[in-house]
Amino acid sequence: MEIIKILVSLSIYIGFFAFAFYLLSFIGKKPKIMKNWTPLVSIIIPVYNEEECLKKTVESVLSLDYPKNKLEVLIINDGSKDDTEKIGKKLEREFSNVKFFSKKNGGKGSALNFGINRSNGEIIVGFDADSFVRRDALKNMLPYFGDQKVMCVTPAMKVYHPKGILQRVQAIEYDLGIFLRRVFANIDSIHVTPGPFSAYRREFFEKHGGYDEHNITEDMEIAMRIQSLNYKIKNSPSSVIYTIAPTKFLALTKQRRRWYYGMIYNLRKYKYIFGKKYGELGLIILPLAIFSILSVMTISIYYFFKVISDNLHSLNLYSLIGFDFVNNFNFKLSSFLMEIYKLFSEEIIFFGIFFFIFSICLLLSINRLLNSEENFISILISYFFFILFYGILFTFWWIISIVYFIRGKNVEW
Amino acid sequence: MLNGKMKREINWTKILLAFLIASFLFFFGLFLGYLSNQIIEKNSNQILEETKNKLFSLESLSLLQEDYPCNSYMLDITSEKLSFIGELITLLEKKKGVNDREVLDLKKVYTLIEVRHFMLINDLKKNCQANYSTILFFYSNKEECKEDVTKKSFILTFLRNKYDFVRIYSFDLNLDSEILSFFKQVYNLDGCYGIILDGKKIEQDIQKYEEIEKYLN
Numbered sequence: 001m002e003i004i005k006i007l008v009s010l011s012i013y014i015g016f017f018a019f020a021f022y023l024l025s026f027i028g029k030k031p032k033i034m035k036n037w038t039p040l041v042s043i044i045i046p047v048y049n050e051e052e053c054l055k056k057t058v059e060s061v062l063s064l065d066y067p068k069n070k071l072e073v074l075i076i077n078d079g080s081k082d083d084t085e086k087i088g089k090k091l092e093r094e095f096s097n098v099k100f101f102s103k104k105n106g107g108k109g110s111a112l113n114f115g116i117n118r119s120n121g122e123i124i125v126g127f128d129a130d131s132f133v134r135r136d137a138l139k140n141m142l143p144y145f146g147d148q149k150v151m152c153v154t155p156a157m158k159v160y161h162p163k164g165i166l167q168r169v170q171a172i173e174y175d176l177g178i179f180l181r182r183v184f185a186n187i188d189s190i191h192v193t194p195g196p197f198s199a200y201r202r203e204f205f206e207k208h209g210g211y212d213e214h215n216i217t218e219d220m221e222i223a224m225r226i227q228s229l230n231y232k233i234k235n236s237p238s239s240v241i242y243t244i245a246p247t248k249f250l251a252l253t254k255q256r257r258r259w260y261y262g263m264i265y266n267l268r269k270y271k272y273i274f275g276k277k278y279g280e281l282g283l284i285i286l287p288l289a290i291f292s293i294l295s296v297m298t299i300s301i302y303y304f305f306k307v308i309s310d311n312l313h314s315l316n317l318y319s320l321i322g323f324d325f326v327n328n329f330n331f332k333l334s335s336f337l338m339e340i341y342k343l344f345s346e347e348i349i350f351f352g353i354f355f356f357i358f359s360i361c362l363l364l365s366i367n368r369l370l371n372s373e374e375n376f377i378s379i380l381i382s383y384f385f386f387i388l389f390y391g392i393l394f395t396f397w398w399i400i401s402i403v404y405f406i407r408g409k410n411v412e413w
Numbered sequence: 414m415l416n417g418k419m420k421r422e423i424n425w426t427k428i429l430l431a432f433l434i435a436s437f438l439f440f441f442g443l444f445l446g447y448l449s450n451q452i453i454e455k456n457s458n459q460i461l462e463e464t465k466n467k468l469f470s471l472e473s474l475s476l477l478q479e480d481y482p483c484n485s486y487m488l489d490i491t492s493e494k495l496s497f498i499g500e501l502i503t504l505l506e507k508k509k510g511v512n513d514r515e516v517l518d519l520k521k522v523y524t525l526i527e528v529r530h531f532m533l534i535n536d537l538k539k540n541c542q543a544n545y546s547t548i549l550f551f552y553s554n555k556e557e558c559k560e561d562v563t564k565k566s567f568i569l570t571f572l573r574n575k576y577d578f579v580r581i582y583s584f585d586l587n588l589d590s591e592i593l594s595f596f597k598q599v600y601n602l603d604g605c606y607g608i609i610l611d612g613k614k615i616e617q618d619i620q621k622y623e624e625i626e627k628y629l630n
Contacts, residue, residue, distance in 0.1 A: 012439065012442075013435055013436075013439050014435075016434070016435035016438045016439050017431050017432060017434075017435035019434075019435070019438075020430070020431035020432075020434035020435050020438075021427065021428070021431035024427045024430060024431055025427070149418050149419050188419065188421065229418060230418040230419045230421065231418050231419065232418075232419055276423065277421070278421055279421030279422055279423050280421075280422075280423055280424070281421075283423060284428070317563070317564065317567045320564060320567060320568050320571075320620070320621060320622060321567070321568060321571040321621075321622045322621070322622070322623075324571070324575075327571070327574060327575040328571050328574050328575070329574070330573075330574035332493065334493060334494075334496075334497040337497075338497065338500050338501070338504075341453055341501065341504060342504060344449040344453075345446075345449060345450055345453055345504055345508055346446065347442055347443050347445070347446025347447075348446075349446075350442040350445040350446060351442045354438065354442065
């Protein structure tokens with residue numbers, strides 16, 4: 001009991017430190033930009049059984065506000081078993097700057113490398129078939145390559161029209177991610193580049209090889225590799241990418257298992273990044289990430305079992321009165337007042353109110369800045385679900401991923 | 414491993430500033446928590462004082478008037494307040510500990526007021542044939558008694574919620590008070606709890622609410 005109280009207090013303190021550190025880092029120096037640069041851009045779309053959304057994805061990419069003669073789209077069919085090939089070939093015939101290739105199934109990394117080897121662009125953009133872009137996304141990203149040390153520019157990821165609890169929880173997570181990625185970019189600490197629409201300089205692949213085909217989260221691996229080689233990754237928050245988030249629990253769990261498993265794998269692979277020599281990334285950002293994962297897990301597990309035990313205890317008490325809820329209910333203003341007193345007698349409520357207000361303001365600002373269609377009520381509903389379920393879902397996914405990692409089980413993309 | 418592409422820097426001033434902000438926010442939150450507990454304690458004292466005065470004036474009235482004033486309205490109101498203060502004290506006890514001096518002082522005054530209220534209700538029953546059932550609940554706040562006391566307390570609260578005529582008075586057996594020593598002696602109280610219903614001690618170990626309900630008039 002005392003240990004968990006200490007851990008909660010420590011987590012709150014570290015949480016405040018992270019909050020202050022991120023806010024101070026947010027006010028960073030402006031990155032070097034190069035306006036009106038229009039290099040040849042290759043967009044690579046690796047696909048596996050994507051007959052349903054391939055056409056929409058390609059159309060979304062082709063509608064980008066960018067000279068058509070400076071844009072090539074490569075669809076890489078990674079051994080699909082459905083009609084992906086038929087649709088891909090049709091798209092190739094229809095649009096002059098679309099190329100379609102088929103290969104034996106080998107995973108996303110191998111499909112991306114296959115595409116890189118057949119592309120001509122100075123800038124390579126990976127894309128997922130379940131995502132689509134805003135028209136100005138590419139145009140807003142390219143100026144960040146004005147700094148020759150920048151090897152990658154990441155977009156702002158948003159969940160497309162979140163519905164249902166799971167999608168709403170993910171929507172908040174993605175929105176908070178937009179803020180964090182911006183902060184991390186300011187202090188050269190981005191350690192995950194999103195799969196869809198992160199833009200890379202071809203030079204990097206030529207000098208340091210393509211995607212790690214054996215890595216389950218090739219996007220994290222490449223981000224860590226860029227960081228380990230002391231190149232820069234920047235972020236373009238106005239380049240908005242929409243993704244269709246999983247709606248089913250099992251699909252979402254599989255996705256998270258892959259991400260978190262990959263995170264453990266890559267953090268171990270690049271463990272030398274930890275420490276002072278990699279600046280604020282090694283000294284603050286990565287240790288903070290690990291601390292938050294561990295503390296959220298411990299606190300969630302404790303409260304999960306506490307809620308179960310408290311409910312069993314209540315059940316036991318109600319059995320003493322024959323579960324007569326009707327006669328036991330006796331609403332009085334004083335009882336209501338008592339509940340308020342109880343609530344405010346705990347210091348944690350003030351910390352909770354602080355983080356709640358800050359998060360809501362942050363989420364509203366992000367959505368306003370990105371001209372999102374989501375209104376205040378919708379954001380509030382999503383945030384409510386996020387508070388309620390994220391901790392326990394996050395813990396569950398991490399436990400599964402850790403178990404898989406320890407037991408050395410293979411995780412597929 | 415370092416390719417020398419970018420010179421990494423650590424902004425120590427920013428880190429120090431972040432620690433200062435974090436410390437300020439953290440201790441400010443703790444201070445607000447302390448402040449809210451002070452307010453609860455102050456309110457408890459205030460309500461306790463008001464209740465004490467109300468009961469005192471009721472007592473005086475009953476002594477002054479020749480005919481006993483058979484008006485239970487004020488007693489019912491003070492009864493509500495008493496149970497509210499009882500809960501406030503439990504809350505403070507949880508926050509500050511069972512041995513906290515201020516909580517113990519508050520409890521002593523509360524105990525005296527409860528006894529006074531109990532006596533006035535008894536007068537009302539005797540002089541006005543008022544239909545009340547009084548339950549004196551003596552409990553120990555020792556750790557080994559927690560489970561048992563919680564169960565009994567839950568059953569009694571249920572009976573109070575179900576029946577308007579039930580009045581419950583809770584007393585901490587571990588409180589150093591003369592009046593409690595008197596009750597302990599009269600009702601031969603030891604162990605984790607004792608229930609006195611309308612002046613009679615319930616000897617059996619209550620497991621279900623029906624076991625007390627059957628004694629209510």
